[in-house]
Amino acid sequence: MKPYLPFLGTIVVLLLIGLIYGCVLPYNPPEIKQAQSYLVVEGSLNLSPSAISEIQLSRTQNIGEKEAPNMEQRAIVRVEGDKGSSFNFREYQPGKYQLGAASYAPNEQxxxxxxxxxxxxxxxxxVPVIKTPAIDSITYRLLTNNEGVKININTHDPSNNTRFYRWNFEETWEYRAPLFSGYEIINNEIIPRSEQIELCWPTRKSTKITLGSSINLSQDVIxxxxxxEVTALSGKLARKYSILVTQYGLSQEEFEYWTAIAKTNESTGGLFDPQPSQVTGNITCLTDSEEIVFGFFNATTPTQQRIFITENLGRNTLADQACAPLDTLPTHEIIKQAKEAPFLVLIEFPVPGSVIPWYTTGSIACSDCRHIGATNKRPSYWR
Incomplete structure (x- = not known):
């Protein structure tokens, strides 16, 4: 079975989870006895000021299925507090439900x-509200021979109440296309480009599970x-790189849940590989006690911190070296060929004695920075 979750990956029951080492208690989930479409729940109640909470519902699939997982649509999704609070989520995309900023009573669960x-x-x-302490710092150091950077986090809870932590991150970097395209074809005419497509900012979310615990320490210090780690060969460090780290305080139960997920992924090699175990969580089916549900619901106040890195590593990537102009052609030939094969117009190329303008062309992959799944709109936080 495989759920549509960034962290759960593909769930297949082949064996039960063994003992988890360290400070984590054994996790022994029930066995799935037959292939079935089970509900997968991902998300939490984010009680930080002005925060948006999101819950995603999907269904597991058989291992051989290649289609996108089915999203659970038109469901009623509600969070209930033990002191009378009630928050209704709204479906804004198929299977994705959102809630605006919410307030709560002290000690409410x-x-x-x-x-x-x-x-x-x-x-x-x-579940209780876990108040996450602030991140102290995000630091980095250069790897051997400037092959990249290793990014670390430091935090502490002066009250010694948190003890269990999880982190994820979102990375953004500045990317410049190897070739500059200054023209575009509109209505069979070559005209100056209306917007630049040379400089972009790709953003990627992490798929790693990073956990930490201070349970064996006298002070709650991480x-x-x-x-x-970001390698120079990735090209992300060539200009300017930024990482936004989100920190979550966890209960011990949730820490054990994520540890089980992490250990399962280590044994299979990736988050989306077939999973050799079943990790369910703290959600049950009220109408069928035998039905298995995947996911862990929590209520938290996550904290974030962003840093920028400008080490300028990895400029001469293989991708850049492979990019060269395709051809230089007169206007009518460019317009004709553009209908047959996609390319971009780079610059005007003066040809002595010709009354017809000639232009140099380049591939889309080498000339349009948006081709790698990036935006050419500068992020508001970029500096």
Missing amino acids: FRLFIKTTNGKEYRSAY QDVPIT
Whole structure:
């Protein structure tokens, strides 16, 4: 079975999870006895000021299925507090439900309630609000021979209450296309380009599970936990690179849940590989106690910090070296060929004695920075 979750990956039951080492308790989930479409729940109640909460619902699939997983649409999604609070989520995309900023009473606990269109009801256990301490610092150091950078995080909780942590990150970097395209073809005419497509900012979200615990320490202090390594060969460090790290305080139960997920992924080699175990979480089906549900609901106040790195590593990438202009042609030939094969017009090329303008062309991959899945709109936080 495979759920549509960045962290759960593809769930297949081949064996039970063994003992988890360190400070983590054994996790022994029930066995799946037959292939079935199970509900997968991802998300949390974010109680930081002005924060948006999101819950995503999908269905597991058989290992051989290649189509995109089915999203659970038109469900009733609600968070209930043990002191009377009730928050209704709104479906803004198929299977994705959102809630605007919410307030809560001191010491209030929350649970998630879901009712699907087939009439089945699901509910999580009550969970306390975990108040996440601020990130102290995000640091980095150069790898050997300037082959990249290693990024670490430092944090602490003066009250010694958190003890269990999880981090994820979002990285953005500045990318300049190897070739400059100054012209475009509009209505069979070659005219100056209306917007630049040379400079872009790709953004990627992490798929790693990074956990930390200070449970065996006298103080709740986390020092130099590796978040990620960025290599020079990736091209991300060639100009300017930024990483936004989000920190979550966890309960011990949720820490054990994510540890089980992480250990499962280590044994299979990736988040989306077939999983040799079943990790369910704290959500159950009210209408069928035997039905398995995947996911862990929590209520938290995550904290974030962003840093910029300008080491200018990896400028001469193989991709850049492979980019060269394709051809130089007169106007009418460019317009004719553009209808047959995609390319971009780079610059005007003066040809002595010709009354017809000639232009140099280049491939889209080498000339349009948006080709790698990036935006050419400068992010508001970029500096």
